[in-house]
Amino acid sequence: MSNPMKPSGLDAEALYANLLQQVRTGLTGAHDACIVGIHSGGAWLAERLAQDLGMTDRCGVLDVSFYRDDYAKKGLPAEVKPTHITFDVAGATVLLVDDVLYTGRTTRAAINELFDYGRPARIMLAALVDRGGRQLPVAADFVAATVQVDQCEALRLQRSDAGQFTLTIEENHA
Amino acid sequence: MLNPQLNKNGELQHLLSIEGLPKAIVNHILDTASSFVGVSDREVKKVPLMRGKSVFNLFFENSTRTRTTFEIASKRLSADVINLNMQASSTSKGESLLDTIDNLSAMHADMFVVRHAQSGAPYMIAKHLIDTRQNHVHVVNAGDGRHAHPTQGLLDMYTIRHYKKDFTNLTVAIVGDILHSRVARSDIHALTTLGVPEVRAIGPHTLLPGGLDQMGVRTFTNMNEGLKGVDVIIMLRLQNERMNGALLPSVQEYFKSYGLTPERLALAKPDAIVMHPGPMNRGVEIDSAVADGPQAVILPQVTFGIAVRMAVMSILAGNQG
Numbered sequence: 001m002s003n004p005m006k007p008s009g010l011d012a013e014a015l016y017a018n019l020l021q022q023v024r025t026g027l028t029g030a031h032d033a034c035i036v037g038i039h040s041g042g043a044w045l046a047e048r049l050a051q052d053l054g055m056t057d058r059c060g061v062l063d064v065s066f067y068r069d070d071y072a073k074k075g076l077p078a079e080v081k082p083t084h085i086t087f088d089v090a091g092a093t094v095l096l097v098d099d100v101l102y103t104g105r106t107t108r109a110a111i112n113e114l115f116d117y118g119r120p121a122r123i124m125l126a127a128l129v130d131r132g133g134r135q136l137p138v139a140a141d142f143v144a145a146t147v148q149v150d151q152c153e154a155l156r157l158q159r160s161d162a163g164q165f166t167l168t169i170e171e172n173h174a
Numbered sequence: 175m176l177n178p179q180l181n182k183n184g185e186l187q188h189l190l191s192i193e194g195l196p197k198a199i200v201n202h203i204l205d206t207a208s209s210f211v212g213v214s215d216r217e218v219k220k221v222p223l224m225r226g227k228s229v230f231n232l233f234f235e236n237s238t239r240t241r242t243t244f245e246i247a248s249k250r251l252s253a254d255v256i257n258l259n260m261q262a263s264s265t266s267k268g269e270s271l272l273d274t275i276d277n278l279s280a281m282h283a284d285m286f287v288v289r290h291a292q293s294g295a296p297y298m299i300a301k302h303l304i305d306t307r308q309n310h311v312h313v314v315n316a317g318d319g320r321h322a323h324p325t326q327g328l329l330d331m332y333t334i335r336h337y338k339k340d341f342t343n344l345t346v347a348i349v350g351d352i353l354h355s356r357v358a359r360s361d362i363h364a365l366t367t368l369g370v371p372e373v374r375a376i377g378p379h380t381l382l383p384g385g386l387d388q389m390g391v392r393t394f395t396n397m398n399e400g401l402k403g404v405d406v407i408i409m410l411r412l413q414n415e416r417m418n419g420a421l422l423p424s425v426q427e428y429f430k431s432y433g434l435t436p437e438r439l440a441l442a443k444p445d446a447i448v449m450h451p452g453p454m455n456r457g458v459e460i461d462s463a464v465a466d467g468p469q470a471v472i473l474p475q476v477t478f479g480i481a482v483r484m485a486v487m488s489i490l491a492g493n494q495g
Contacts, residue, residue, distance in 0.1 A: 029262070029491075037417070063209065065223070066209070066210075066213075066221035066223050066488075067221065071492055074490055074492070075185070075491075075492025075493050076206060076223075076489055076492045078202065080204065080205065080209045081208050081209065082208060082209045082211070082212055083209070083212060084212070090217075103363075112222070113221075113485055115218075116217065116218035116220070116221070117216055117217060117218075118217050124225055173458060
């Protein structure tokens with residue numbers, strides 16, 4: 001990863017504009033395209049991408065809680081949101097959207113869940129930021145920024161009531 | 175007093191009764207269940223949560239619906255399910271219940287789903303597992319004697335929440351054989367825990383147990399009075415197999431006084447829902463016109479029951495010790 005940025009200077013709105021640009025180009029000519037966001041940050045991004053790309057009828061949400069690989073260790077999380085995919089993913093080009101790409105485990109869980117809805121023709125991955133630290137062979141097709149974050153810190157996307165994005169860094173107690 | 179249902183972190187370790195269950199845990203189960211509902215509509219009706227876990231269905235008493243929905247719930251969670259016909263097993267050859275449990279634990283059971291005619295049997299199993307430090311094994315009470323049927327109570331709450339959204343402005347009537355009903359007891363505890371302001375019990379004197387007043391329940395022996403203005407009607411089955419002695423003159427008399435007919439249903443709120451845990455006795459406690467009518471939500475209850483049992487099992491299996 002070349003020139004990772006310090007997260008303090010991240011402007012989430014500017015990153016979103018960058019990601020939108022990449023996705024717009026990347027999805028041009030894609031067969032039967034749809035957007036699926038991973039709860040919660042990825043779902044907000046997917047919702048806004050779908051609006052900006054005129055694809056609101058082809059936008060879904062995934063909660064990967066039932067597919068996580070740390071269930072045996074941690075149990076079910078306190079809050080599980082329903083997965084909501086109202087279109088057929090079989091044969092579709094699915095743009096999977098997450099806010100922060102880290103170990104790759106969430107992406108794996110999301111891909112596993114997607115396949116239980118049907119067999120997509122292609123899955124692409126978009127992430128607002130890539131913080132490195134991969135534990136699985138996963139790479140994003142579209143990334144707005146590569147950043148360096150301390151292992152004990154969690155990078156989170158927040159959405160204001162007005163729909164504005166910000167990125168915050170929190171001490172990770174998990 | 176130690177609540178054997180909760181582990182040292184206050185998490186659900188066994189589901190034995192709704193009594194004593196914190197409201198937050200009840201809501202967590204209902205919320206989680208709503209995420210499982212959609213799983214049954216997908217191309218692959220399974221999630222991998224309990225892959226590699228073994229669930230033993232121990233039904234010492236007959237059941238079709240409950241055993242089947244537990245089996246489906248286990249399979250949709252990717253667990254391996256072993257159904258034991260306990261009436262034809264070693265227990266009938268004289269083996270004690272706890273010896274049976276130890277033998278099944280030695281086969282690496284992860285969860286026991288227990289139905290037993292004796293109230294307290296699942297408690298005894300859970301306590302034995304705690305005493306013998308088998309903290310990775312969980313017990314779900316699938317109905318014990320007249321005591322409790324917590325997953326039925328939870329699926330009833332899920333159904334009410336689905337149709338009525340909010341519990342805090344409801345009047346709920348439970349009608350029929352309250353005395354012999356573990357469903358009624360679990361429903362009353364759940365409704366109270368979730369803040370339902372008025373719970374009514376309707377039935378003949380002989381089928382209304384003592385102590386309902388202390389549980390905050392209003393009792394009615396006149397069904398027409400009891401149904402006035404209610405939002406939810408939970409009908410109970412007349413439990414002939416538990417009936418000792420002459421508690422009722424006849425089934426026909428019972429239907430005349432306590433059968434839910436369209437005329438009686440009209441006394442409830444116009445948008446009242448009608449529930450029944452099954453199996454239904456048409457013409458005994460419920461008229462076919464009501465059972466098949468637009469206000470009945472009896473079949474959705476069955477469907478929701480699978481999601482609720484998936485929620486209970488996956489929450490339990492994820493909590494260790």
